Amino acid sequence: MQAFTQHDGLVAPMDRANVDTDLMIPKQFLKSIKRSGFGPNLFDELRYLDEGVPDADNSSRPLNPDFPLNFPRYQNASILLARENFGCGSSREHAAWALADDGFCCVIAPSFADIFRSNAFKNGILPIEFSSEQMDVLFAMMYETEGFRLAVDLVAQVVTLPNGDAWSFEVDAFRRDCLLQGLDDVGITLQSTEAIRAFEEIHARRFPWLFEDLVL
């Protein structure tokens, strides 16, 4: 996984509450058995005027001129501002893959759905929570200022605004360490192999029916 320490990036809006993962990456793209290439299909139904199909060339599709992420001023944005309950619904990690593939490494919102938050961290995307009032300020500044950028510092846990204000944010200590070092969870957990084996032995004695061979 790509490590995340500091990032300075252009900011773009997804200005609505309850953005669900179906909206982030529609089901037809879930037929893929790959992890990459979902970027052009991020928010597919909002982004294009036609219906997307998997494995198609997206470069010639008609763009929706009313969708903010298509505006010239937001091209190459890497930080997304959003509203409450971002990433609700389906557990599809394809949503995080699409965000990352489209160049986003940070989403700032008042709240996130649990499964999406977990998926984001595992794909080098930092979810930052600010209050609704703070979000209103950020949205207003961004709309006012073309080329609005934010500097995110995960080491210091602060977001610095163009006016020099530094807003601190909370982040889970374990997730922070993983992101800072670009560590993947499996490697970390396998360091506990002995503890898992020891637990498993006791668990199997206590609940032997759980350890029968699964014979269909």
Added chain:
Amino acid sequence: MAQTLYDKLWDAHLVEQRDDGTSLIYIDRHLIHEVTSAQAFEGLSLAGRAPWRKSANLAVPDHNVSTLQTERAGGLAALPDPVSRIQLQTLDDNCETFGIAEIPLSDIRQGIVHVIGPEQGAVLPGMTVVCGDSHTSTHGALGALAHGIGTSEVEHVLATQCLIQKKMKNFKVEVSGRLEAGVSAKDLALAIIGRIGTAGGTGYALEFTGDAVKALTMEGRMTLCNMAIEAGARCGLVAVDEVTLEYARGKPLAPKESQWAAAEAWWRTLRSDDGAHFDRAIEIEGSAVKAQVSWGTSPEMVASVDGHVPRLSEMPDETARQGLKRALDYMGLDEGMPITDIQPDAIFIGSCTNSRIEDLREAAAVLKGRRVSSRIKKALVVPGSGVVKAQAEAEGLDQIFLDAGMEWREPGCSMCLAMNADRLNPGERCASTSNRNFEGRQGSGGRTHLVSPAMAAAAAVMGRFASVDAVGAVSPVTAGGE
């Protein structure tokens, strides 16, 4: 110290607690399907790792399968969509390569992963259960700690049999009294989501309790826990009681006779102790819950069937007003219109929420001897598994649906998420027993109204949303017009 059901399940699976607030939790059962597993198996291969405990895993294809008998008769190789075929073939290949038990597409036991798990006894009380699907919350109905995970976590569970977790908070939803006739677990679930919102359960394990919950069958409890995720809660829970034990008994993968007593003794402890601490609790009067219809693009946007679509003036703030405006625009509805004026074009009875035998019985009871309204363009009934399908056919339910003018399909996720050919066309409106009414969920531009099986059947007959009572007033002989 008094513990909640969630506390007990957590403690029984705690491998390691770390200083940073995370814990390693042991996973007893891992359910796998074709859509969220391929990349996990690939990750395993690339790292040169093997599954930690093969027998903990059970795979089944469901999301991306055709539900047409004609398309399935020729097996996987004959499926018409080449992209879907590759994904399904990849699941088969991975199960073969990694030595994981799979119920293949051709097997009568095939079906939606959250239907076949409990049905086969692959999910049992007291287990920790995960699957790369958010509706894994369904299995909490058996008193199991069950939740959805992303593909990275699928790989993590395959490789380590554990998950890195932070303990959730406890949330009690107590439903007193009884549900009225014609009101089902689905209506209760929608009413709860309408009350606490789609983020109301975020960070919580949601335990459903109270007399109205205890009175639910296992199928009803599964419907309720299935929808916990739509309230933002990764897992829903119902305490173990006689209903649970009766359900588990005799399932193909249930504990052997020699192990049953020990299992039952543990399972009987799986309830929240008196005085256990809940971080949040709400109470609902069962008799006050009415049949629900969702009118918007989020499962919290619900009204009772005798209610109306909200008005912009009723919204508390600008964000809510904008949200309502966008939802009404997408759904093609007017503010303030009565729910009973909404006319669906399509009917979908199925999904991991409502495709079990009891759901089909509930729909069939309304449809028996009646015809689907002439304004309905398509009406699908998709049983949750081959076992459910066979049972329904043995009871003659299939004939009731067919006589009403509906299609009787093969098991799969179907039009709940429309990954296969079962989908709405742009602008089409569906009375659906599924779980999500998000924009485009059932097909690009499609409009979803979430309802119970009985309400979907009532809408099918009347050609508009109606209470089950209203259908009853129409005699079977004359119904079906408009």
